[in-house]
Amino acid sequence: MLMTSQDIDPQAVLGFIVRRQQTPETACAYLGTDPSEIRADLEGLDQHWLETVRISASADGRIHGAAVVEWDEELDRSWVHGPWVEEDALRTAGPELLAAVTAQAPVTAHEMYADVAHDGLAWLAQHCGWRAGEANFEYSRTSPPPAGPQASDARAATGADEPTLRELHEREFPGTYATTEQLLDPDGTYSTSVIDGERAPVGYVSWQLQGEAAVYIDFLAVHPGARRKGLGQRLIAAAQEASGRSTVALTVDEHRPDARAFYAALGFTVTAATRPYRLQRPA
Ligand SMILES: CC(C)(COP(=O)(O)OP(=O)(O)OC[C@H]1O[C@@H](n2cnc3c(N)ncnc32)[C@H](O)[C@@H]1OP(=O)(O)O)[C@@H](O)C(=O)NCCC(=O)NCCS
Incomplete structure (x- = not known):
């Protein structure tokens, strides 16, 4: 069942999002892991998150999925935050949440970002007709x-x-x-x-x-x-x-395997590996 922030305690939804943000396999790439920063980032979106959040929950109020969207009409683009969905609810709640948040954005181009290790989002994107883009790897070395x-x-x-x-x-x-x-x-x-x-x-x-x-x-x-x-x-x-x-940081696109081998040889480690997913709807 899909709900809005009118139906469910926002603290419980925030708690659910914070839990899903703790590992790259379940996180959305825009938000970090720190609870107060996640809250501040969500509150700073162009459209307040409590207006756009859609929640998948059982009749007894147990949350198993959530998604938020922000958009810019001038750029004709939206950015989906999430969907954060428990694994056993992904196939049912995932597509529903994605459709419900993007339907709010009066734009034709939609984007979302997740770690390359987030198999659930990769599946969801493909299932819903979103195109996977080139991954970007963040490297760092301190010496x-x-x-x-x-x-x-x-x-x-x-x-x-x-x-x-x-x-x-x-x-x-x-x-x-x-x-x-x-x-x-x-x-x-x-x-x-x-x-x-x-x-x-x-x-x-x-x-x-x-x-x-x-x-x-x-x-x-x-x-x-x-x-x-x-x-x-x-x-x-x-x-x-x-x-x-002492710290050297940089990013490398997926299409540069030589550069990635070079940074690995120099002792750099990958600190994040993010893939964009995009959907273009007809105007
Ligand atoms: C990446 C790049 C700058 C490396 O420059 P380079 O002068 O060839 O690198 P180095 O000679 O200092 O290499 C140091 C070590 O990195 C590793 N390395 C470098 N190039 C490599 C490659 N193509 N494949 C595998 N390992 C490589 C090796 O371990 C190498 O030591 P070795 O030659 O003794 O085996 C160069 O390949 C380049 O200009 N690539 C195109 C532009 C690019 O991709 N820039 C980085 C984007 S952020």
Whole structure:
């Protein structure tokens, strides 16, 4: 039976959601594990969660599923939070909840995100005709910044590096969110280092500071002819050295198995692995 927040104590629904958030196999990717943060995030949605939440419960009030939605009409897109559903109720309550929350959103494109380990959501998405997108892997490594006067042979990039950097950047990351000009802008948010080959740079790394302790690698690439010679490793060391940060974080898309092997070889661990699911309804 599907219910709204009028029918069921919101505290009980929140408790159910918090329990399902505790493991990647049952969590939705937007919310973390901390109960007060989950509550704050739900209350901060564009549409208050208590208006959009739909709950699957038995007649005696036992909750076995819930879902929430938020949408942006200008972007013509909604984001489903959940559905959080107990395994034995997935096949019945899952499709019902998904249909009930998306029906509220006056948009044609719908998205939801979950860990790649969330088999229940993968099944539900497929069953309901949602398309699974490319997974994104978050990596992190904490180690002391390299010691010594200069642990890497990298140097800070300058405007003179622009033509070579553009070629490398546009080949490896076509259409990405930051242009070569932005990576080289001394007043911008990115820092970029390069390692020189005989005539020009053969590899670059661009990063930003993240929080108090981390450096976030936005882009890293080595010319195909210069790979497997340790340049990638030295560029990571350069970003760590220049930033003075002990934690290095980054994300890699599923279609880059070489990069994933590289980060694993350097001792990075996967901290999250998120897959998007999308549904496009006719306008
Ligand atoms: C990922 C990339 C930067 C690695 O640069 P690199 O200079 O070749 O890496 P290194 O030589 O420092 O490799 C260090 C170790 O990582 C591992 N590694 C690197 N490339 C690998 C690959 N293609 N397959 C398996 N392991 C690999 C190896 O263990 C290697 O040590 P080894 O050569 O002694 O076996 C490079 O392949 C590249 O530019 N790829 C395209 C762009 C990209 O995917 N960037 C990362 C996106 S976030």
